[in-house]
Amino acid sequence: MSNYKLGTTCVQGGYTPGNGEPRQVPIIQSTTFKYDTSEDMGKLFDLEATGYFYTRLQNPTNDYVAAKIAELEGGTAAMLTSSGQSANFFALFNICQCGDHIVASSSIYGGTFNLISVTMAKMGITTTFVSPDASEEELSAAFQPNTKAMFGETIANPALTVLDIEKFAKVAHAHGVPLIVDNTFPTPINCRPFEWGADIVTHATTKYMDGHGAAVGGAIVDSGKFDWAAHADKFPGLCTPDESYHGITYVEKFGLAGAFITKCTAQLMRDFGAIQSPQNAFLLNLGLESLHVRMPKHVENGQAVAEFLNSHPKVAYVNYSGLPGDKYYELAQKYLPKGGCGVVSFGLKGGRDAASTFMKHLKLGAIETHVADARTCCLNPATSTHRQLTDEQLRDAGVPAELIRISLGIEDKEDLIADIAQALDAI
Numbered sequence: 468m469s470n471y472k473l474g475t476t477c478v479q480g481g482y483t484p485g486n487g488e489p490r491q492v493p494i495i496q497s498t499t500f501k502y503d504t505s506e507d508m509g510k511l512f513d514l515e516a517t518g519y520f521y522t523r524l525q526n527p528t529n530d531y532v533a534a535k536i537a538e539l540e541g542g543t544a545a546m547l548t549s550s551g552q553s554a555n556f557f558a559l560f561n562i563c564q565c566g567d568h569i570v571a572s573s574s575i576y577g578g579t580f581n582l583i584s585v586t587m588a589k590m591g592i593t594t595t596f597v598s599p600d601a602s603e604e605e606l607s608a609a610f611q612p613n614t615k616a617m618f619g620e621t622i623a624n625p626a627l628t629v630l631d632i633e634k635f636a637k638v639a640h641a642h643g644v645p646l647i648v649d650n651t652f653p654t655p656i657n658c659r660p661f662e663w664g665a666d667i668v669t670h671a672t673t674k675y676m677d678g679h680g681a682a683v684g685g686a687i688v689d690s691g692k693f694d695w696a697a698h699a700d701k702f703p704g705l706c707t708p709d710e711s712y713h714g715i716t717y718v719e720k721f722g723l724a725g726a727f728i729t730k731c732t733a734q735l736m737r738d739f740g741a742i743q744s745p746q747n748a749f750l751l752n753l754g755l756e757s758l759h760v761r762m763p764k765h766v767e768n769g770q771a772v773a774e775f776l777n778s779h780p781k782v783a784y785v786n787y788s789g790l791p792g793d794k795y796y797e798l799a800q801k802y803l804p805k806g807g808c809g810v811v812s813f814g815l816k817g818g819r820d821a822a823s824t825f826m827k828h829l830k831l832g833a834i835e836t837h838v839a840d841a842r843t844c845c846l847n848p849a850t851s852t853h854r855q856l857t858d859e860q861l862r863d864a865g866v867p868a869e870l871i872r873i874s875l876g877i878e879d880k881e882d883l884i885a886d887i888a889q890a891l892d893a894i
């Protein structure tokens with residue numbers, strides 16, 4: 468499939484039925500798989516043969532959908548996980564253990580920030596956070612001898628900063644570690660981080676990939692380009708025998724193309740079991756079939772609403788990297804020439820009260836913590852998710868009281884703008 472363009476891959480990638488087989492990806496709703504002899508099954512356990520034995524490790528439905536995502540990102544291997552959270556945890560924990568260190572952009576999703584700064588810290592894995600705008604020298608200074616990975620988001624949720632992927636990749640590689648990029652917001656339709664030097668890509672498929680607010684899920688994709696063996700001392704888990712898996716050395720047995728995902732499946736999925744259900748993978752695949760049609764519409768609506776808000780007298784500021792003058796406009800022109808995503812954030816001049824009135828009057832934009840849905844949704848953290856904080860605390864947390872995040876769906880932009888306009892009039 469790899470010679471096809473993105474749209475064709477969205478529709479037909481990953482799964483090619485044989486003669487008389489189902490046209491749509493079949494949902495293999497089975498925990499386990501049957502074998503004629505113990506020896507046949509033994510070969511699977513030894514990773515001597517490929518095949519299925521238990522859905523906690525692998526399931527055909529999930530593998531078809533993961534293969535499509537690998538093709539879309541231009542990677543060599545991919546796996547699905549139960550959520551975006553587990554995708555980021557697995558991607559990091561596959562190469563980090565107690566005593567190791569991560570360098571991460573400070574502008575990342577709150578759930579990921581908690582995961583690495585609190586929960587992974589309890590496992591003995593520490594993180595130094597760096598500004599996504601830091602110079603190469605400043606980024607370099609954050610590295611330690613025990614650093615095993617660098618992490619960032621292509622477009623950060625919710626700050627909407629754009630990652631300079633080439634700069635981050637250059638610094639990561641100079642220190643002999645891979646760059647892991649969470650590519651949830653642009654999706655491979657608008658940016659393919661591997662083309663800019665990223666080594667591993669993660670996704671909350673919950674967002675645009677599913678796109679219909681139907682199924683929580685995640686994915687990890689390997690570019691196959693990072694040379695683990697050249698830094699074998701840093702990555703013993705990939706480069707020395709795994710005693711918990713029949714003494715296999717992943718890099719030797721599966722090569723650079725397969726080592727990372729095979730280890731992640733054979734060890735982490737085996738032990739943590741954060742699988743995506745085949746039913747959810749089927750729903751995710753339906754979303755992927757129209758991803759290339761939906762993303763341009765999300766971008767069109769995001770751009771139109773950002774421009775409308777930017778010229779409105781009651782609006783103090785707008786963050787959207789497609790707006791000339793935005794702090795990330797130039798980076799977006801480079802990394803996101805087709806546009807970024809449909810999420811816009813803006814501040815109202817009237818502060819918390821104005822935000823509360825605006826939210827009450829929105830009709831099409833539903834109040835939700837979700838983003839990246841076909842339906843427009845909207846959040847004012849100060850009056851909902853962060854309502855226990857004072858205005859000053861909100862400012863310190865980077866979510867000032869007047870800040871509203873709106874995720875534009877794929878409705879008609881004239882209706883969305885009219886809805887926003889009447890809600891602004893109510894202030």
Ligand SMILES: *Cc1c(COP(=O)(O)O)cnc(C)c1O
Pocket residue numbers: 550551552553576578579620623624649651652670671672673674683684685
């Ligand atoms: C939502 C999100 C996540 C977490 O995904 P879940 O599926 O909710 O666990 C991770 N990264 C980004 C950028 C997200 O937007």
